[in-house]
Amino acid sequence: MPAFSLMVQGTTSDAGKSTLVTALCRLLVKRQLSVVPFKPQNMALNSAVTQDGHEIGRAQAVQAQAAHLAPHVDMNPILLKPNTDTGAQVIIQGKAVGNMNAVGYHQYKSIAKQAALDSYHRLAEQYQAVLIEGAGSPAEINLRARDIANMGFAESIDCPVIIIADIDKGGVFAHLVGTLDLLSQSEQDRVIGFVINRFRGDISLLQPGLDWLKEHTGKPVLGVLPYLTGFHLESEDAVAQSPIKDHSTDKLQVVIPVMPRTSNHTDWDALRLHPEVQVTLVGANEPIPPADLVILPGSKSVQSDLAFLRQQGWENYLQKHLRYGGKVIGICGGFQMLGEHLSDPLGLENQTPGTQTNGFGFIPMTTVLKEEKQLKQQQGKLIQGQAQITGYEIHSGVSQFTQAHDPLIELDNGEAEGYRSVDGQIIGTYLHGLFDHTGALNALLEWAGHTQSKAFDYRQHRESEIERLANRVEQHMDIDQLIEQCRRFNIQSACPL
Template sequence: MKKSIMFQGTGSGVGKSLITAAFCRIFKDDGYKTVPFKSQNMALNSFITKEGLEMGRAQVFQAEAARIEPDVRMNPILLKPTTDKKAQVIFKGKVHKNMDAQEYHKFKPQLENMIKEIYEELTSEYDICVLEGAGSPAEINLRENDIVNMGMAKLSNSPVVLIGDIDKGGVFASLAGTMMLLNEEERSRVKGVIINKFRGDIKILEPGLKMLEDIIKIPVLGVIPYSDINIEDEDSLSEIFKRRSKSNKEINIEVLYLPHVSNFTDFNVFQTQEDVNVRYVLRGESIGNPDILIIPGSKNTIEDLIYLRESGIEEEIKALHKKGKLIFGICGGYQMLGKKLYDPKGVECGIKEIDGIGFLDIETVFEDEKVTTQVKGIIEYEGSGYLEGLKGCNIEGYEIHMGRSKLCGESVYFDRINERLGKITSDLEGAVNSQGNVVGTYIHGIFDNINFTRKLLNNVRKSKGLGEIESSVESFSEFKEKEYNKLANIVKSNVDMNKIYEIIESGV
């Protein structure tokens, strides 16, 4: 096996994904072919590879940090929650089946050898593999049949670095407690700890670091300062929904936080536009007076539509529509904006038929087979107002959906897909209402196309009597590159890199 290092955490949200990405960039810049790996990821955020396979987005941005193409082998198992007790199990990029927790726990032993084979095949092509754990290795009720934390460290024979989040409070207790709950073999794999998200004077912290080392008998490899890095967040536990941008910006966008929201990273690109304020409308909150309202993707469209209806949000959406504001639906949000949704086979839930919000003349039928594809195309719609001048704009992104939608009235198509999974096609897609202020599409990542997005935003500015402005970045990928470099520099400057390389060379 090639050299490896694994980053595990004292819990979820401590920064494992970002630190893994940082080391992918550091090792790559130091001249090593580097690959990320996470055996099992639970998230509603996913991505479609150029082969049409589905994987977690955390390993996608880690691959970007390593300057390599995302490969489904980097995340062979993806669990996408469908309800509080069930998840869709995706293995090697394809849907396996829906399972509850007990069923999946019994299934895990069958996966162990397959994961090992995938890991060995992938890492044979690289110099260093940077592995990421999930949650905490101290979840002792899950130790049996573990395939993502210490179980994966054993499979890959990787040394482990443990990460604690000081911003949450209690970092010394969480690190010491985690070490205490590990068994002797597991403790022997942990070669150091990193304290993440530190704010304040490091001199005040230093006595505690020495005491911690005396307690856990392994070194503190670094203290990483809290920093504002605009890189995709891993899951819906992310702080992204709690953020409130500066309210004095000229364009206000609101995104509905749905109970089963998926692929909310579709909207990270708006952080690159200096005139845009983004607010996530959380449960119990009301829609404000946005210039653009976005209904995002959903892992359970019908149940989330019912949530909008029962919470009163649907009526607020309709009131906004009467004001002529721009409403944009992505994937599940697109389906909700239609006239009817049908689920004859119970793909989503037990409800066979439900009325949509009704702004778009489309009907959606949920089918057994999931569509997973990268796409390229152009905007087909030609109109005035919010969508003026967008016809012919190049767009690209990806589709992940169970439903199939078709036009059934006055609405017209929004775009034309010219390429699917590298093959030439000519498929009309999406929909726009007759007034030109409600748009729906299946294309995740459509806003990452800066030329399209900036033209759309400038049309909103025009509707408010404001002049056009240019984007401060030429492309979203250019913006992300700068963020990866910024992240890597912060981590490299605050971690003992000599010790990190020593751990990698020495192994377990």
């Protein structure tokens, strides 16, 4: 068994659970502890592919980086990828087991929970500390039965819990007290303290509230974490907006539609953080501005998102954009949309077998959705310019070109990947993470019409942000005392009075 396990739960989604687990992973590594992140159940359209071809939530891949580990499927054994408002694709230990509606999955939870417990115990045998991230809030009364994401899991493995709340949302004391009050007595007993996240201002003005909170609940506030200006950590689910920049005409203008089922939106993080690129995200019913480059991103429901784009006027926009010399990149689902036809013989996306949809028709390619996902990490070189590129594939469609074409990438295994139009205006690829490698980023920006004067290393930026986060948490939490509390909890649980 590990020296200790600790679960971080939140009063709401986006309270800071992923961020705190990331910071604690790095801080425990610095204390020479072998630590591993774990999230029993994740619901997100932003995923990552492990080296051995399994699919996990993006947040656990980031936390693995903080712990200096390669992402592994046991770090996130249950991943739910919504494909409608009431249903999702269910992925157990890295492999899709099918689509389920909310009621169906609720019945399936007993099977899913065993998979989560198996993964946890494998990690617990290998590492000194397991840092567990909850999902949403533990106080969702309608989801308490068969819970495997929050307190239900904590009770199953008997671990202590921290509850984090975002003060920037307002009502932080009501969030914390209300959440604790809605827990059972045994669940309350395993809460060892609170963390308040994203605080701005003078801590002395908050102190009376902290004192009242401890007196009222009997639980200490373990830390008040400050708001980190300009902080970047790959988002688990919410689409991150671009940082505010000056509106210089020298910047490359990139426009990206945000579709109802946009997936793997971290693909453009390197672009939105680049000092010489302006990324504009266009949602439903918003005007589409002029652009140098348009990116059609990945999608969990390609056919319905394609219909959404048509309804929003993107087809006419793209035709005009290309007529005037603009550039277009299609990534994964966006790549499929640029083709001629999309076929869904098994009804994988909309439960209607035999569906066929016309694509935008800019690439001579047809795609057929298959039951088996393509999950693999890839590396190679851009054929034009030979810049090194790394990425990962995660898609159900199998595409075939209907005429000879120029590929975009030569993979290290000798295969050709992607598409580049004869006029050089359109490229498409199944590789996510297209812009993460500095050489590829520079080459693609130059192709899009911008010769940058400032180098931007996205990977180094991501690592620097993890360090900045960890250092700030170190300043505002007593990490050694936290470790001791967790160890004491484990000892008391093993030897009850």
